[in-house]
Amino acid sequence: MKNPGRKVGVFFLGDVKELASATDHCGVYRFAKGMMMARWMVLAAAAVAASGCTTTDGSSASTDTATASTSGGSARAILRTAAGAEVGRATAREAGGAIRISVEASQQTPGTHGVHVHTIGRCDGPDFTTAGGHWNPTAMQHGTQNPAGPHAGDLPNMTVGADGRGQLTMDLPSGTLAGLMDADGSAFIIHAGADDLKSDPAGNSGGRVACGVFEAG
Numbered sequence: 001m002k003n004p005g006r007k008v009g010v011f012f013l014g015d016v017k018e019l020a021s022a023t024d025h026c027g028v029y030r031f032a033k034g035m036m037m038a039r040w041m042v043l044a045a046a047a048v049a050a051s052g053c054t055t056t057d058g059s060s061a062s063t064d065t066a067t068a069s070t071s072g073g074s075a076r077a078i079l080r081t082a083a084g085a086e087v088g089r090a091t092a093r094e095a096g097g098a099i100r101i102s103v104e105a106s107q108q109t110p111g112t113h114g115v116h117v118h119t120i121g122r123c124d125g126p127d128f129t130t131a132g133g134h135w136n137p138t139a140m141q142h143g144t145q146n147p148a149g150p151h152a153g154d155l156p157n158m159t160v161g162a163d164g165r166g167q168l169t170m171d172l173p174s175g176t177l178a179g180l181m182d183a184d185g186s187a188f189i190i191h192a193g194a195d196d197l198k199s200d201p202a203g204n205s206g207g208r209v210a211c212g213v214f215e216a217g
């Protein structure tokens with residue numbers, strides 16, 4: 001476990017109701033406990049609709065202006081299968097006190113896939129277990145629908161269309177980019193199946209089908 005006892009994110013959990021209904025003009029939902037899976041489906045759709053609208057600039061709404069003024073560094077991960085085929089990428093960007101994760105994937109099985117930030121920056125095939133469990137600096141359980149959750153690295157499910165493509169953008173309120181990029185790094189993983197968003201430790205989301213190590217930049 002990394003950074004045990006770190007309290008980053010408590011503020012957000014205290015404001016969970018407000019966050020649950022908050023979106024920015026790009027349709028990006030804030031991460032909050034207790035949201036229904038249906039909302040995450042909406043998020044996935046909104047992220048698609050808002051494609052190209054995930055960066056901030058000074059001409060945007062006031063919420064984005066505030067985000068831009070507090071933006072930090074970024075990291076990105078190239079997602080590969082165990083056979084080494086590149087099947088997507090994920091970015092992590094510090095923005096407005098949250099970490100904004102954006103993922104784009106291709107050549108995936110159509111349907112619903114669990115996706116998470118995992119705690120170690122190692123993607124050794126064939127099963128990518130070297131990436132460890134979910135990034136969880138605050139010692140929570142898995143899932144937004146788990147009363148003792150979620151992990152800092154939990155994300156909503158990613159919906160993959162008939163063309164094998166999926167994308168998702170979401171803000172992780174807990175943790176910092178520096179924590180994500182600590183000595184043992186972190187990785188982004190796509191699972192074979194859907195995440196039930198409540199079963200510890202990984203939402204019964206099946207095997208790990210693609211993995212990428214986050215690297216600064």
Ligand SMILES: [Cu+2]
Pocket residue numbers: 114115116117118134189191202
């Ligand atoms: Cu995972």
